Amino acid sequence: MDPPNEFDVLSQDVDQTLRADIDNLDQLPLASVFDVKSRLESELTRLFNALNEMGADMETPLVTNEGYPRADLDVLQIRLLRRNVNVLRNDLKAVISRAEVLMATQFEKLAAKTQEVNRNREFESRIPFAKVVDVVATSPSEVAGLKKDDKIVAFGRVHAGNHKSLSAVALCAQASENKPISVRILRDSEFHQLTLTPTKNWSGRGLLGCQIVAI
Template identity: 25%
Template sequence: MVTCTLETPRDKAMRLVREKDKIEQEIAEWNAVLNANNIGMREPLVDSEGFPRNDIDVARVRHARHRIICLQNDHKDKMKEIEVALDEFYAGGRADGAGPSNMNVHQPNANGHVPNGHIPNGHGSNGYLPNGHASNGVANGEAHQPPPRNEASIEQQVTPIALVVNVCEGSPADLAGLRSDDAIIQFGSLNSRNTEEPSLAPMEELVTHSIGRRIQVKVKRGNSVLNLVVVPRPWQSDDNRQSLLGANLRRITN
């Protein structure tokens, strides 16, 4: 006799996150092909005379670009599936009164890799809190209470220093997952606590000195805070504008 085991909302969410991770890993591998050829998603593959460039592996780059576009579309679809699964997961938790306190599913960074968010299971010491510590409240027979929050500290932590005005398709900012209207909370080592300069000069200087290097970026998008990684590199838009990010930012001062 064959026994069918129904997939729980939590199991479904975890499976989808694993599938998402595989997509991001493959995006990272194809991005490595572009990086090896010192090229991005938009630069021309022919020289000024219309011949294939001899400084890159044109066929390999063309295939890598195609795969990245396909995988990015797959990733968007997978994120929609995860969103539905999370709704089911939270709804189940509310129904039995033991729902999770938080779940993080991050957007991909420039290399296609994102930090994995723990999916809490709500069962005693096996349930992970957002800070990575196991919750033992249920195991001790106590009702779980959220840890006390320092509102002043939280407010300071989420104070944005810049707003993303627009992002060019295929640019380093686009590959990192930055979107228009994202509020930048942290840009590398820069945040509201150490950046009093009313201009974008500190951020521009950091970008200039970080070509080919990873910059950790924390943004507030709606009610979510996302951890992204952008890798500045020379990039040219369709209208021949030169940039290292491919995004317009507006400084926010308090």
């Protein structure tokens, strides 16, 4: 039986599952690419440790001054380990490059999604969802500056996209009793920012002292 050649030894030394993942790098998602990177780094650490145990590193001379292989070192094994290291170093560069591409793509998608969310928020922050039809004197709403015919654009976190037939306004008021709420209104084609504090500590009924209807 013929002894294994250098390529056979190299193939045995490198995890074949890892090699398969590296060969199919373009098909892997970002998380898997990071996993391959971690496994490559672990494999390189193992190889460097193996070199160290043999009393060598990547720069150790393997021949004597006369040009003969050093008798105090396993020159063949050291050369094979060095070859594996060089192969995996190149693989690691390719993995890092692939990760950078995938990360850039992911950041672009995230930025696009963020822009879309911001556009939706901007749209919602300018669309009235309720109209004030009555404000009781001395009520928290009057104290805040709310007036009849004002159009409510935002009531705390409640807006045109989530007011749920105005039920979210009532829930927000109940959850914020005696706490200030930012209220954005549209009055005579101008936007105004008010601060309203729902409370029972006034002469009338309810927390707000106003009547609103959905638009």
